[in-house]
Amino acid sequence: MSLGEKLLDLFFPPKCPFCQRILEDPRAPLCPPCRTRLPWLEGKAGERTIDFADGCFSPLAYRDGVPEAVRRYKFSRVQALGRPLGRLMAHCLEDRLPEGADLLCWAPLSKKRLRERGFDQAELLAREMGRLLAIPAEPILEKIQHTAPQSGLEEGSARRANARGAYALRSGADLRGKRVVLVDDVVTSGSTLSECAGLLRMGGAAQVWCLTLARARGDR
Numbered sequence: 462m463s464l465g466e467k468l469l470d471l472f473f474p475p476k477c478p479f480c481q482r483i484l485e486d487p488r489a490p491l492c493p494p495c496r497t498r499l500p501w502l503e504g505k506a507g508e509r510t511i512d513f514a515d516g517c518f519s520p521l522a523y524r525d526g527v528p529e530a531v532r533r534y535k536f537s538r539v540q541a542l543g544r545p546l547g548r549l550m551a552h553c554l555e556d557r558l559p560e561g562a563d564l565l566c567w568a569p570l571s572k573k574r575l576r577e578r579g580f581d582q583a584e585l586l587a588r589e590m591g592r593l594l595a596i597p598a599e600p601i602l603e604k605i606q607h608t609a610p611q612s613g614l615e616e617g618s619a620r621r622a623n624a625r626g627a628y629a630l631r632s633g634a635d636l637r638g639k640r641v642v643l644v645d646d647v648v649t650s651g652s653t654l655s656e657c658a659g660l661l662r663m664g665g666a667a668q669v670w671c672l673t674l675a676r677a678r679g680d681r
């Protein structure tokens with residue numbers, strides 16, 4: 462553990478992201494009771510299809526204690542909350558893609574939303590995963606349009622229209638022949654992920670996999 466991490470643990474003792482108990486094992490992503498009670502998705506239940514992607518994996522269903530943990534992380538200024546969630550996702554990636562990946566990226570926030578929030582939660586999850594798995598995490602995509610939050614839109618078609626054209630590949634992104642993993646916190650309709658996966662394909666990615674912490678309704 463680096464000095465920075467030790468200091469972080471001192472000021473923000475790692476808590477279970479789902480129930481807020483202080484973790485006895487500070488390197489564990491969650492506490493033992495939550496490991497038992499959370500809505501884990503095993504096998505096919507944790508997979509879904511996303512247009513332009515080879516597959517999409519999520520370790521958890523978006524219910525029970527999960528939505529609250531995601532909200533707490535998203536709207537808290539304590540970025541350290543993302544570390545155990547990133548660790549959980551890193552375990553999922555190792556599990557689902559034992560061959561690993563060449564690159565991690567994320568569906569970024571708009572500049573406006575980034576200013577409001579102070580940090581990009583998907584970026585932090587990707588960076589934590591990259592650190593743990595020794596895979597580069599890079600800002601490959603950018604949000605070029607400020608859109609309404611997807612969470613305010615019910616219909617899949619409204620979400621697709623809202624996501625269309627909202628993202629772009631950053632100039633200089635070289636994805637040729639790479640296995641790319643696109644990271645986000647929650648997948649609902651999948652329209653943001655498919656929009657981004659299509660761009661990664663156009664950028665030359667050989668494979669595009671999506672990985673989200675949780676999977677909400679809107680499943681296919």
Ligand SMILES: [Zn+2]
Nearest residue numbers: 477480492495
């Ligand atoms: Zn817990």
